[in-house]
Amino acid sequence: MGVHKFSPMLAQSVETAAEEKEIPIIVKYRTGIARETIRARKIPEGGQAGHVYRRIPARALTMRAGDIASFAADDDIEQVWRDMPVHICLDVSVPLLEAPRVWADSGRGAGIKVAIVDTGIDTEHPDFEGRIRATRDFSGKGSVADGHGHGTHVASTVAGSGAASDGKYVGVAPEALLYVAKVLKDDGGGMMSDVMAGIEWAADEGAQVINLSLGAPGPGDGNDALSSLCDAAVEEGIVICAAAGNSGPGASTVGPPGVARQVITIGAADKSDNIAGFSSRGPTADGRTKPDIVFPGVDIVAARAAGQNRRSRPNRRSRQHPRLQVACSRFYTP
Known part of the structure; x- marks a missing residue:
């Protein structure tokens, strides 16, 4: 599981949220992963894909709280932040x-x-x-x-x-x-x-x-x-x-x-x-x-x-x- 990759704010949000609650996140991939590869990555059912960035290898997503840890277990993912207001x-x-x-x-x-x-x-x-x-x-x-x-x-x-x-x-x-x-x-x-x-x-x-x-x-x-x-x-x-x-x-x-x-x-x-x-x-x-x-x-x-x-x-x-x-x-x- 990828819980250790969560930012403190995301960890707190996931811990207190119901599994079905949708949480906006920003996922950072390891250096060298191409934008096209990031864009093509499959996301959990019901998830929503957002911006893919070029200056850092990252993507904005929204997914259920209960899906984030397993998604973050991907070896190509380095860190997961909560998308903040x-x-x-x-x-x-x-x-x-x-x-x-x-x-x-x-x-x-x-x-x-x-x-x-x-x-x-x-x-x-x-x-x-x-x-x-x-x-x-x-x-x-x-x-x-x-x-x-x-x-x-x-x-x-x-x-x-x-x-x-x-x-x-x-x-x-x-x-x-x-x-x-x-x-x-x-x-x-x-x-x-x-x-x-x-x-x-x-x-x-x-x-x-x-x-x-x-x-x-x-x-x-x-x-x-x-x-x-x-x-x-x-x-x-x-x-x-x-x-x-x-x-x-x-x-x-x-x-x-x-x-x-x-x-x-x-x-x-x-x-x-x-x-x-x-x-x-x-x-x-x-x-x-x-x-x-x-x-x-x-x-x-x-x-x-x-x-x-x-x-x-x-x-x-x-x-x-x-x-x-x-x-x-x-x-x-x-």
Whole structure:
């Protein structure tokens, strides 16, 4: 039996669940197993197959709790994680970051490919006109229309042109190109496996920087499925910026993907450069320091999605790190 391959969260779920209860899982195979081979593997009757990933040899599945241990006994399977729920985690912040000086020295992000992996985007918002290069829905909605507003807010913090506010509220890289993956539903929640699929799509589209203003509860040690895939993408040269989260001020409250070893994890500060009370803190479950840096993340004005006022000032959300995301993109020369 393959119980020893279960992550702690999966082990707990299987132990307490009825045998017939369906549990979403992510299965990691040994290195060298081809995607086609993974896709062709037979799964237990009644099971449902999901995404097959290319940056780590893994597949998302749903199957009955009573079938998981025998399925995991396959010698080609190294680890089985539970597919976990994830959730969403400027007029002042842009000057605080001295963005105008950066614009003068290095330009306004023209040609930089930035991926927003979130709740979608308002594709008709004037702040993004002509710069949304590709979109993909992984939430099951059928489009990337942002019924929540978080993704649109994040996208404008990164790359809003300010057109809807006559230039008053401008993103940090207002000429960057946007690639948008809708991985969260309109209630702001989703599943880890869909976030992973969105990251892979963005990487395949050539994104140089990927923004993850989302996360699962902490603590974490960076060995979960989402963090593993993020680290693999960074190894390819992609910059991934992840939110620390909104579970502070207690210690060890950073969760995936903020606990990944290779991502840049960002906490929130207020306009006076004090760490925000809601910003998640480290250390990680395995003792590493996180977050890596803090950026403005309180009372940020940015774009709203269709059906709402064009600008909003939400609080207690992990919307601070898009600024670092674009700062990182300065290392790229399109």
